[in-house]
Amino acid sequence: MPLFKLIHRLQPCLLCGQNPAQQYQLCGLCWQDLPWKKQIVTRHALECQVIFPYVYPLDHILQRFKDQAALHYLPFLTAALSTIEKPRIQAIVPMPLATEKLIQRGFNQSILLAQQLARQWQIPIWQPIARLSRHSQRGLDRLDRLHNLEQQFYALKTQAKYKHVLMLDDVITTGASLGKLKEQLQQLGCTHVQALCLCDAQQC
Numbered sequence: 409m410p411l412f413k414l415i416h417r418l419q420p421c422l423l424c425g426q427n428p429a430q431q432y433q434l435c436g437l438c439w440q441d442l443p444w445k446k447q448i449v450t451r452h453a454l455e456c457q458v459i460f461p462y463v464y465p466l467d468h469i470l471q472r473f474k475d476q477a478a479l480h481y482l483p484f485l486t487a488a489l490s491t492i493e494k495p496r497i498q499a500i501v502p503m504p505l506a507t508e509k510l511i512q513r514g515f516n517q518s519i520l521l522a523q524q525l526a527r528q529w530q531i532p533i534w535q536p537i538a539r540l541s542r543h544s545q546r547g548l549d550r551l552d553r554l555h556n557l558e559q560q561f562y563a564l565k566t567q568a569k570y571k572h573v574l575m576l577d578d579v580i581t582t583g584a585s586l587g588k589l590k591e592q593l594q595q596l597g598c599t600h601v602q603a604l605c606l607c608d609a610q611q612c
């Protein structure tokens with residue numbers, strides 16, 4: 409067995425820290441005990457495949473991943489996403505992050521996930537849409553919030569390079585952002601726009 413594989417095998421499980429990690433950085437028991445959901449949820453008119461509810465340990469892991477740049481969780485998160493069958497798509501479109509947020513965090517978590525997944529599925533990442541800085545949504549009613557979101561997305565391209573795409577985000581709540589991204593992609597000429605999120609935060 410190559411040395412790097414041996415070292416990898418001797419790493420303790422990321423969750424329990426006791427049993428040796430087998431695959432995907434977790435021990436078999438912890439992997440099996442994850443709160444798997446793996447279903448399609450509908451938010452307004454948008455259908456999105458989700459892997460987990462946004463509960464422990466996923467909430468904990470994602471918070472550390474995003475707020476403390478705990479990037480060592482990336483292989484595990486990617487492995488969880490890739491438990492679904494590869495969709496019939498030509499490219500992955502990661503949810504864009506507003507510049508302000510990007511500067512604050514230093515990275516876009518959806519791009520990192522998309523890069524790993526794209527490598528695994530051997531398809532490209534495509535980023536035709538950008539997002540303006542997030543204005544405070546506080547104090548706005550729902551319609552204003554939707555309008556505000558609408559203002560945040562803008563196209564960087566004039567035509568769709570790919571027609572069948574998969575939008576990827578880490579967490580879905582109301583689905584408003586994904587809905588707006590989908591509209592923008594359709595306006596560019598995408599004909600099949602699917603969505604995949606690691607966690608569903610709505611029913612928690």
Ligand SMILES: [Zn+2]
Pocket residue numbers: 421422423424425426427434435436437438439
């Ligand atoms: Zn474990």
